[in-house]
Amino acid sequence: MSRIQNLAREIWKNRMVYTLLLPGLIWYIIFAYGPMGGLTLAFKTYKASKGIWGSPWCGFQNYVYVFRDPAFLASVWKTLYINIGRVLAGFCAPIILALMINEIPFNRYKKIIQTVATFPQFLSWVVVSSIMINFFSYNGPVNFILSLLANKTVNFLGNEKIFIPMLYVTEIWKTTGWYAIIYLAAIAGINPEQYEAARIDGVTRIQNIFYITLPNIMPTISIMLILTIGNLMSAGFDQVFNLSNAAVRDVSEILDMYIYRITFQSAPDFSFSTAVSLFRAVINMVLLLMADRIAKLLGGEGLIG
Amino acid sequence: MFSFRKKYNKVNLLKYSRFDIVLCVILAIVMLSIIIPFINVIAVSFTSQQEYLQSSVLIFPKKPTLRNYYDLFKDGRILIGYRTTIIILLIGLPLNLILTTSFAYGLSRKGFPGRKLIFYLVLFTMIFNGGVIPMYMLIKELKLTNTIWSVILAYGINTFYMIIMRNYFSTLPESLIESAKLDGAGEWKILFSIILPLSMPIIATITLFYSVDRWNEWYYSMIFIRNANLQPLQLILRNIVIDSQVRAQAASSGAILEEYKFTNGLKMCAVIVTMLPVMCIFPFLQKYFVKGVLIGAIKS
Numbered sequence: 001m002s003r004i005q006n007l008a009r010e011i012w013k014n015r016m017v018y019t020l021l022l023p024g025l026i027w028y029i030i031f032a033y034g035p036m037g038g039l040t041l042a043f044k045t046y047k048a049s050k051g052i053w054g055s056p057w058c059g060f061q062n063y064v065y066v067f068r069d070p071a072f073l074a075s076v077w078k079t080l081y082i083n084i085g086r087v088l089a090g091f092c093a094p095i096i097l098a099l100m101i102n103e104i105p106f107n108r109y110k111k112i113i114q115t116v117a118t119f120p121q122f123l124s125w126v127v128v129s130s131i132m133i134n135f136f137s138y139n140g141p142v143n144f145i146l147s148l149l150a151n152k153t154v155n156f157l158g159n160e161k162i163f164i165p166m167l168y169v170t171e172i173w174k175t176t177g178w179y180a181i182i183y184l185a186a187i188a189g190i191n192p193e194q195y196e197a198a199r200i201d202g203v204t205r206i207q208n209i210f211y212i213t214l215p216n217i218m219p220t221i222s223i224m225l226i227l228t229i230g231n232l233m234s235a236g237f238d239q240v241f242n243l244s245n246a247a248v249r250d251v252s253e254i255l256d257m258y259i260y261r262i263t264f265q266s267a268p269d270f271s272f273s274t275a276v277s278l279f280r281a282v283i284n285m286v287l288l289l290m291a292d293r294i295a296k297l298l299g300g301e302g303l304i305g
Numbered sequence: 306m307f308s309f310r311k312k313y314n315k316v317n318l319l320k321y322s323r324f325d326i327v328l329c330v331i332l333a334i335v336m337l338s339i340i341i342p343f344i345n346v347i348a349v350s351f352t353s354q355q356e357y358l359q360s361s362v363l364i365f366p367k368k369p370t371l372r373n374y375y376d377l378f379k380d381g382r383i384l385i386g387y388r389t390t391i392i393i394l395l396i397g398l399p400l401n402l403i404l405t406t407s408f409a410y411g412l413s414r415k416g417f418p419g420r421k422l423i424f425y426l427v428l429f430t431m432i433f434n435g436g437v438i439p440m441y442m443l444i445k446e447l448k449l450t451n452t453i454w455s456v457i458l459a460y461g462i463n464t465f466y467m468i469i470m471r472n473y474f475s476t477l478p479e480s481l482i483e484s485a486k487l488d489g490a491g492e493w494k495i496l497f498s499i500i501l502p503l504s505m506p507i508i509a510t511i512t513l514f515y516s517v518d519r520w521n522e523w524y525y526s527m528i529f530i531r532n533a534n535l536q537p538l539q540l541i542l543r544n545i546v547i548d549s550q551v552r553a554q555a556a557s558s559g560a561i562l563e564e565y566k567f568t569n570g571l572k573m574c575a576v577i578v579t580m581l582p583v584m585c586i587f588p589f590l591q592k593y594f595v596k597g598v599l600i601g602a603i604k605s
Binding site for chain 2: 027036
């Protein structure tokens with residue numbers, strides 16, 4: 001009895017905290033957990049007349065259809081293929097840039113580079129794609145220089161062989177500067193005595209980078225890696241969707257574009273789409289938890305708990 | 306740290322080695338590769354279609370013209386986009402801030418029953434989310450499709466930003482709150498006259514992040530809003546630049562009349578008009594964005 005009374009007293013004492021939490025909590029319940037309830041549709045046959053809750057259950061029937069669709073399996077592999085390449089390119093580039101910026105002896109120059117390099121991150125992929133489509137078009141500067149040097153032009157964004165590397169290039173162009181800032185923030189937190197000691201020992205700058213700077217930003221690197229791996233299944237929609245066109249459809253249909261296509265472009269079967277969505281969400285979660293576990297095993301810091 | 310850096314540099318002043326020079330040159334190339342695409346966009350936006358088709362415009366058109374801008378605003382769609390985006394920003398941003406700040410502050414307080422549970426509930430949404438299809442179904446059930454409320458409400462709290470904010474609140478000394486309580490200040494008074502004024506840097510940063518997100522929003526509106534008069538700026542840009550590109554490539558002869566309405570110059574005008582606000586404020590506010598990263602990095 002007294003325990004319940006105590007609890008009630010505690011809750012009353014903290015009534016202001018609950019009042020503050022309430023609006024956000026309502027939002028989370030409706031707009032984050034509400035859709036999760038909708039995921040039950042993956043195991044139902046959707047009948048528009050009966051709504052999500054009234055539609056009859058059908059077990060794993062939807063998944064039988066999903067795994068029979070060759071376009072689905074192909075999109076899973078394409079997603080992994082594209083995003084693993086992106087992890088390699090988009091993950092290493094910022095570290096290298098941060099290390100380079102950090103070594104620059106002129107503070108003003110440093111600031112200018114940071115401002116310029118972070119800017120593209122704050123544009124949407126719609127804008128960035130438009131810029132890139134212009135830049136790599138037949139009349140654009142790249143093809144102009146190519147035609148002068150090699151006397152030929154390349155359809156960069158309309159060629160299946162070049163399209164995926166183009167994804168890496170544009171990804172690096174947009175995000176490198178911003179992620180470099182994150183590493184620079186970590187570098188700024190390194191205890192300067194370490195460099196002082198190294199200087200007395202006559203260590204070269206290259207050695208400084210490998211023996212002091214890099215080991216010190218390892219925790220940040222591992223967290224960024226967890227986040228990137230956790231996004232292997234879901235990353236890239238904005239970019240691929242805006243950069244791709246009919247000519248590269250065969251190489252560019254990643255899982256999210258597949259979901260978009262089956263839901264919004266043909267006659268939609270919401271149960272089927274939801275089944276694919278749930279599959280994607282589960283794989284995502286598994287990837288994230290796995291990456292987190294691995295990071296902890298390697299002695300880095302985890303993301304969760 | 307920074308004073309040490311300077312000393313470190315002075316010691317090496319004589320050795321401004323080849324290393325430094327190579328580094329500066331590499332970074333200059335990096336910078337140019339970021340700037341040149343922008344310059345090219347600006348140049349094309351001032352180029353007439355005839356000149357564009359005759360030769361490549363690199364840095365500056367031979368006969369600059371304002372014709373494209375005139376056509377763009379006469380078309381008027383971009384203005385509709387501006388209007389919608391500004392409405393979404395005006396309603397959505399305060400909503401983001403109220404929800405995020407109050408929730409983050411609530412979570413930063415210690416020792417109330419259910420704190421752990423709420424924290425894990427929120428964390429779970431970061432690990433697991435159903436994606437866009439269930440969201441679309443929900444918005445449909447709520448009868449919000451084809452209203453800007455769908456876009457405004459669907460993006461209420463960004464859990465990353467919320468956690469950054471919570472971490473900041475947690476760094477404020479507990480003794481501050483205790484002593485204010487001893488002085489007889491109520492909880493609300495503490496929040497509004499002590500906590501919030503002290504948290505202005507993080508609130509400014511998060512405001513910027515949310516503003517940029519709202520400005521750049523296109524995906525939810527593409528899915529939730531079919532009404533052309535309610536489409537935000539980015540979506541209209543997408544329709545102008547990318548869709549016409551796709552269609553032009555599909556009909557490789559490019560003979561569809563409608564495509565010619567959108568000359569390349571016109572498209573690039575639309576790009577510039579869309580990114581102009583971000584471009585104008587960014588150099589002045591860049592340090593606040595970076596501050597957000599620094600604060601976020603403290604915890605992790």
